[in-house]
Amino acid sequence: SAVAKPPVVVGSKTFSESHILAEVAAQYLAANGVPVERKIGLGGTLITYEALVQGELDVYPEYTGTLTGAVFDDLSMDTARLGEALDGDGLEFLVPLGFNNSYALAITEALATRLSIASISDLAAQPDLDIGLSLEFLNRGDGWPELQRRYALPQQAKGIEHALAYRALEAGQLDVADAYTTDGNLDLYSLRLLDDDLGVFPAYDAGYLSRKDLPNRARELLAELEGVIDETTMRALNRRVATDGLSPEVVAFDFLAEKALVL
Numbered sequence: 001s002a003v004a005k006p007p008v009v010v011g012s013k014t015f016s017e018s019h020i021l022a023e024v025a026a027q028y029l030a031a032n033g034v035p036v037e038r039k040i041g042l043g044g045t046l047i048t049y050e051a052l053v054q055g056e057l058d059v060y061p062e063y064t065g066t067l068t069g070a071v072f073d074d075l076s077m078d079t080a081r082l083g084e085a086l087d088g089d090g091l092e093f094l095v096p097l098g099f100n101n102s103y104a105l106a107i108t109e110a111l112a113t114r115l116s117i118a119s120i121s122d123l124a125a126q127p128d129l130d131i132g133l134s135l136e137f138l139n140r141g142d143g144w145p146e147l148q149r150r151y152a153l154p155q156q157a158k159g160i161e162h163a164l165a166y167r168a169l170e171a172g173q174l175d176v177a178d179a180y181t182t183d184g185n186l187d188l189y190s191l192r193l194l195d196d197d198l199g200v201f202p203a204y205d206a207g208y209l210s211r212k213d214l215p216n217r218a219r220e221l222l223a224e225l226e227g228v229i230d231e232t233t234m235r236a237l238n239r240r241v242a243t244d245g246l247s248p249e250v251v252a253f254d255f256l257a258e259k260a261l262v263l
């Protein structure tokens with residue numbers, strides 16, 4: 001029939017890696033003849049997940065540990081149980097992209113050396129440390145409440161915008177902040193990422209979370225992106241936005257061109 005297919009709506013959360021990965025999907029689909037619409041920077045995990053469940057979006061970049069920890073609040077979930085839980089919401093997790101972007105706690109090398117802090121356990125003996133965490137991390141099931149409980153940490157943490165955290169550490173306005181391990185600007189600062197010696201953080205394997213009613217053609221195309229981004233590559237892409245000031249659109253386009261995924 002002559003009825004136009006509705007566009008596939010590609011969404012993202014608010015941080016730049018999410019935007020880059022949404023652009024990779026959107027541009028790859030569009031380059032292969034699938035009409036797309038973008039809803040970038042919708043909000044945090046729960047808002048974006050709910051928008052997907054409600055059908056306001058069809059797909060957005062997400063991480064396995066974020067689903068078990070933040071959405072289902074059950075870090076004991078394995079892949080099979082996660083798949084069932086998503087299925088119950090009409091969703092499925094497509095393609096591991098090939099990298100893990102974990103939370104970590106960061107402290108300046110200078111302070112870490114002075115206080116002999118190497119692991120999260122070591123923080124328990126330092127009640128006066130000033131801890132500032134991204135707002136979502138402050139409340140998530142895989143975030144501060146769980147760290148505080150498992151490691152018996154005595155500090156009170158406050159919220160800080162993630163984009164400002166590394167600079168605040170360097171300026172001495174904060175002692176400890178949460179880091180994202182693929183952040184492109186991490187290398188610019190002399191920070192130590194503390195060992196999660198009790199293994200609280202799960203694996204945060206990146207992929208595309210989609211509605212089960214995603215058109216088959218779109219699902220096939222996204223499947224072709226399996227394993228195309230390793231950790232080093234993701235860091236380099238993030239660095240181009242955070243440090244070089246390029247837009248996520250341009251960074252995604254260059255990446256697809258370099259991989260010969262678009263012509």
Ligand code: PBE
Pocket residue numbers: 013045063066101102103180181204
């Ligand atoms: N992460 C690290 C967070 C932000 C970056 C993947 C654990 C998340 O979006 O869940």
